[in-house]
Amino acid sequence: MSTPYLEFLSTELGPGLVAGLWTSLVVIGPSVLLGALIGLTVGVLRVYGPVPVRFVANGYVSLFRGTPLVVQVFFWYFALPFIKIGGVSIVLDPIPAAIVSFALCSGAYQSEYIRGGLNSIKRGQIRAAMALGMTTRQAVTSVVLPQAFRRALPGCGNEIVYLIKYSSLASLITVNELTGTATTIAKNSWRNIEVFCTLGVFYLFLVTVATGLLRLLEDWLSVPGFERPKS
Amino acid sequence: MSESSPILEARGLVKTLGGNRVLENVSLNIGRGRVKVLIGPSGAGKSTLLQCLNLLIPPDSGRVLLEGSEIDARNRRELCSFRQQVGMIFQDFNLFDHLSALDNVRVALMKVRRMSKLDATERAVAELTRVGLADKAALYPANLSGGQKQRVAIARALAMDPKVMLLDEPTSALDPELIGEVLAVIRDLAQGGMTMILATHQISFSAGLADEFIFMERGRIVEQGSPAELLAKGANSRTKAFCAKISELTGEADAEFRQ
Ligand SMILES: Nc1ncnc2c1ncn2[C@@H]1O[C@H](COP(=O)(O)OP(=O)(O)O)[C@@H](O)[C@H]1O
Ligand SMILES: [Mg+2]
Numbered sequence: 001m002s003t004p005y006l007e008f009l010s011t012e013l014g015p016g017l018v019a020g021l022w023t024s025l026v027v028i029g030p031s032v033l034l035g036a037l038i039g040l041t042v043g044v045l046r047v048y049g050p051v052p053v054r055f056v057a058n059g060y061v062s063l064f065r066g067t068p069l070v071v072q073v074f075f076w077y078f079a080l081p082f083i084k085i086g087g088v089s090i091v092l093d094p095i096p097a098a099i100v101s102f103a104l105c106s107g108a109y110q111s112e113y114i115r116g117g118l119n120s121i122k123r124g125q126i127r128a129a130m131a132l133g134m135t136t137r138q139a140v141t142s143v144v145l146p147q148a149f150r151r152a153l154p155g156c157g158n159e160i161v162y163l164i165k166y167s168s169l170a171s172l173i174t175v176n177e178l179t180g181t182a183t184t185i186a187k188n189s190w191r192n193i194e195v196f197c198t199l200g201v202f203y204l205f206l207v208t209v210a211t212g213l214l215r216l217l218e219d220w221l222s223v224p225g226f227e228r229p230k231s
Numbered sequence: 232m233s234e235s236s237p238i239l240e241a242r243g244l245v246k247t248l249g250g251n252r253v254l255e256n257v258s259l260n261i262g263r264g265r266v267k268v269l270i271g272p273s274g275a276g277k278s279t280l281l282q283c284l285n286l287l288i289p290p291d292s293g294r295v296l297l298e299g300s301e302i303d304a305r306n307r308r309e310l311c312s313f314r315q316q317v318g319m320i321f322q323d324f325n326l327f328d329h330l331s332a333l334d335n336v337r338v339a340l341m342k343v344r345r346m347s348k349l350d351a352t353e354r355a356v357a358e359l360t361r362v363g364l365a366d367k368a369a370l371y372p373a374n375l376s377g378g379q380k381q382r383v384a385i386a387r388a389l390a391m392d393p394k395v396m397l398l399d400e401p402t403s404a405l406d407p408e409l410i411g412e413v414l415a416v417i418r419d420l421a422q423g424g425m426t427m428i429l430a431t432h433q434i435s436f437s438a439g440l441a442d443e444f445i446f447m448e449r450g451r452i453v454e455q456g457s458p459a460e461l462l463a464k465g466a467n468s469r470t471k472a473f474c475a476k477i478s479e480l481t482g483e484a485d486a487e488f489r490q
Contacts, residue, residue: 122325124321124323124325125325125326125327125328127282127287127321127325128319128321128325128326128327128384129327129339130287130314131285131287131314131317131318131319131388132314132315132339132343132387132388132391133311133312133314133315133339133343133344133391134311134339134342134343135307135311138342138343142338142342143327143338146329147327147328147329150329223329223331223371224370224371224372224373224374225328225329225371225372225373226328226329
């Protein structure tokens with residue numbers, strides 16, 4: 001006869017998942033930040049960059065949105081070491097490989113929201129900024145981006161929520177984050193229902209916290225004309 | 232050449248947009264403290280001309296000179312410093328929507344003129360006061376009326392100490408009851424000696440202000456002269472015929488010429 005759920009939770013499942021949670025955060029945190037940075041940069045380049053740069057940036061987005069994330073994760077972890085350039089190859093440890101995959105994929109999606117935000121700002125404001133003597137770069141950074149970012153924030157937030165969930169794919173390349181840890185515990189204990197339901201609660205908790213933080217950010221950036229739609 | 236030396240001069244501007252010759256060899260110049268009013272039907276090329284004058288739209292050929300020296304549009308520094316000296320007011324205000332009235336005026340002072348925040352604030356408040364909006368400094372564009380937005384836009388341009396102002400139908404997007412407050416600010420500017428080129432359909436207002444009317448049609452300057460001359464009783468000018476048509480339609484005219 002197995003131990004009751006609460007005992008299983010407090011002695012084995014809980015501590016295991018909490019350790020996995022930290023690893024998940026180590027993967028998610030940098031992925032979110034890098035992804036946002038890539039998304040912002042690529043989004044701006046896709047709208048305001050010189051034509052060849054736009055072309056490359058659009059290619060990047062098509063590639064990373066058009067292939068399954070699992071394939072990308074496997075590529076960075078399993079395939080990259082076999083690519084030798086001048087006799088040198090790059091071998092990524094599991095966690096860095098996961099971060100690279102998630103950041104690049106997330107950046108591609110983020111850039112879509114940023115691009116949409118940029119395009120939603122009327123050209124007239126750029127003209128007004130240039131008429132005041134601003135350079136194109138100044139017009140973009142001090143006039144267009146702050147507005148585009150506010151408009152893009154709900155979409156970007158959504159993407160971060162997705163990222164939290166697809167971080168579970170890191171378990172496929174031996175990262176012992178939440179899902180990896182849960183799988184191990186399930187194998188050893190045969191208590192699949194309890195383990196995976198509890199795992200679900202952990203993700204729900206992560207997503208809830210992230211959603212709350214994003215709300216705070218939106219409220220903090222809110223100015224008349226750019227409020228969060230109250231539902 | 233001292234008395235007549237123009238502040239801003241355009242020689243032989245030509246611009247083709249989407250296959251249309253929008254400006255057909257347009258030349259004009261304006262001396263210090265003068266007010267010239269651009270009139271003409273919608274689509275005549277007034278907006279294009281004004282934006283070519285500060286090189287927001289690069290002309291296909293032709294030259295623009297500020298105080299006698301030609302602006303090299305390929306030199307970014309020169310271009311930005313030139314635009315700083317040429318204030319531009321747009322029909323649809325183009326305020327920066329994420330910034331308060333104060334910050335709309337302040338942002339270029341800090342970014343372009345590199346003023347300290349304190350100095351920029353002082354200057355911005357002074358300009359907002361000048362257009363009668365000192366008490367609205369903290370409001371955002373979303374909470375300002377059209378007339379107030381246009382006055383903020385004027386304050387924003389004035390803060391850069393422009394040598395000449397280009398105004399592109401500054402009241403055409405406004406409800407009739409808000410036009411007066413903007414016209415009052417423009418009149419004050421003219422009386423204060425500001426050099427201005429103003430595109431407008433407010434004929435009677437601008438007749439009292441303008442040193443010269445410039446009538447444009449299909450990308451050309453068709454007529455120019457003092458309003459008194461062009462609108463005189465018995466004058467047989469295109470300008471007069473056009474103005475008669477506008478005043479006939481007052482009200483609707485305004486809506487019709489929005490674009
Ligand atoms: N980007 C553009 N592409 C093609 N045609 C344009 C463009 N902008 C303006 N035009 C055309 O140029 C002409 C002059 O326009 P505009 O300068 O706005 O006139 P106005 O300000 O006198 O009404 C119009 O016929 C307009 O349709
Ligand atoms: Mg126009």
